[in-house]
Amino acid sequence: MTTYELEQLLLQQPVSLLHRLARGRISRHFRSGKRKLIDLLLHASEQNRPGLESDLIALIEEPTRRQPAAPAEKLPQAQAHPRTVGSPAAHRPHRIEDHGHHEPPVSLHDWLSGIGVPPPQPFVPDAWQVDALAQLAETDVVVSVPTGSGKTYVAIEATARAMRENRTVIYTSPLKALSNTKFTEFSRLFGPDQVGILTGDRRENAQAALLIMTTEILRNLLYDAAGGEIDVRLDTLGLVIMDESQYLADPERGVVWEETLIFCPSQARLLLLSASIGNPQDIADWLTAIRPTPCSLIRHTKRSVPLRAGYLHPNEKLTPLFRTAGIPYGQPHLLHPEAKRLFAEYEEETGPSRSR
Ligand SMILES: Nc1ncnc2c1ncn2[C@@H]1O[C@H](COP(=O)(O)OP(=O)(O)OP(=O)(O)O)[C@@H](O)[C@H]1O
Ligand SMILES: [Mg+2]
Structure with missing residues (x-):
């Protein structure tokens, strides 16, 4: 659609529809009259023209679509006997609301399929896990x-190996809750006498071979050690x-991670685990520079558990967020029609005119 065509289409719409289109695109849009609103929308469309066009067409067609649309299922029923979201429109291969997409939107059933406990099978470590453990025998390791x-698994195997060599192990996490969870998990694995916990709230078995603590507690232990009070x-x-370990980048608490790494005794191996370090090679290079042992990086980006994006309305209606089962990054115009309908419904229920 050309800019002229888009402008003409906007001009034909009631101002209420334009306000709905402006939500999330233009701040304080409800102060603008129709002409001003169209100018603002045209300006905003420079950022994402396909998204605006797709939303506009979805809004224009909404009244005709609302009538026949099947309500989205509540979660438990959806799993028991799900139906296609947005049917019957979803079954038609090429309606105008598909707006260039020849594929019908993913059904709730297909989107939910495969969720659950997989059948048991023998554990085979992935290549990167084997690699991380092999590297850790020689170097510090950053796993991203x-x-x-x-x-x-890498943490557990590395811990077991260190304990076999009569070395103590410290496991740090940023959260007390995660420390508590790991304390329970590791106590079950290694035996309760082998595992201790030190957090602001809890101090148990503080001389154990494996100690779980928040990073702040380890930093304080290392401070004490630096002051001459060497802890056994x-x-x-x-x-x-x-x-x-991505907390290293946290504006408030990152300094604690940084100091812990700097003060960490040179004879101890470091194993940094994270799912979300943007520049892990820089971290590995920095650790190589400040410590006597080099640091290796184990990195890959392939997800073993694919992400699914859904929208759960406060009234418990669940729908896929996007038309596709996977997440179409950078393509917000591929929102699922049922998700759009639920968004609009929610905004209508909670928008400024209602709260006044
Ligand atoms: N090689 C493997 N093959 C199959 N399943 C595995 C393998 N390694 C680990 N798992 C399973 O994968 C699941 C997730 O593992 P884990 O909690 O260690 O992930 P993580 O990388 O620490 O994730 P997060 O970033 O959320 O902390 C667990 O159920 C674990 O048993
Ligand atoms: Mg984890």
């Missing part, structure tokens, strides 16, 4: 792999695991 890849645990320290 997606969420759900299995970083805990640090003498035998063989491995420091820093889970969620």
Whole structure:
């Protein structure tokens, strides 16, 4: 559509529709009259023309679509016997609302398929997990792999190995809740006498071979050690695991991670685990520069657990967020028609005119 055609189409619309189109695009749009609103929308369309056109057409067609649209299912029923979201429109291969998309939007059933507990099968470590453990025998290691890849396996195997060599292990996490979870998990794995926890709230089995603590507590231990009060645990320290190490970049708390890494005893191996470090090579290079041991990077970006994006309306209606089962990054115009309908419904219910 040319800019002229878009302008003509906008001019034909009621101002209420233009306001809905402006939501999220233009701040304080409700102060503008129709002509001003169209100018602002045309200006905003320079950022994402296909998105604006697609939303406009969806809004124009909405009254005709609302009538026949099947309501989105509530979660439990959806899993028991899901139906196609947005049917019957979704079944028609080429309606105008597809707006250039020949594929019908993904159905709720297809979008939910495959979720659940997989059948049991023998555990085979992934190549990157084997590689990380092999590298850790020689160097410090930064692991930067997606969420759900299995970083805990590397932490557990590395811990078991250090403990076999009578070295103590410190596992740090940024959150007390995560520390508590890991304490329970590792106590089950290694035996309760082998595992201790030190957080602001809890101090149990503080002389154990594997100590779980928040990063702040480890930093304070290292401060004490630097001041001459050497803690016995640090003498035998063989491995420091820093889970969620992307906190190094946190504007408030990052300094704690930085100081911990700088003060970490040179005889201990470092294992940094993260799903979301943007520049892991820089971190590995920095650690190589400041520590006597070089640091290797284990990195990959392939997700073993694919992401699905959905929209759960406060009234418990669930729908895929996008037309596709996967997430079409950078293509917000591919929003699922049912998600758009629910958004609009929610905005109508909660918008400024209602709250006045
Ligand atoms: N090699 C493997 N093959 C199959 N499943 C695995 C493998 N390694 C780990 N898993 C399983 O993958 C799941 C996620 O693992 P884990 O919690 O360690 O992920 P993570 O990388 O720490 O994720 P997060 O970034 O969310 O902390 C667990 O259920 C774990 O048992
Ligand atoms: Mg993890």
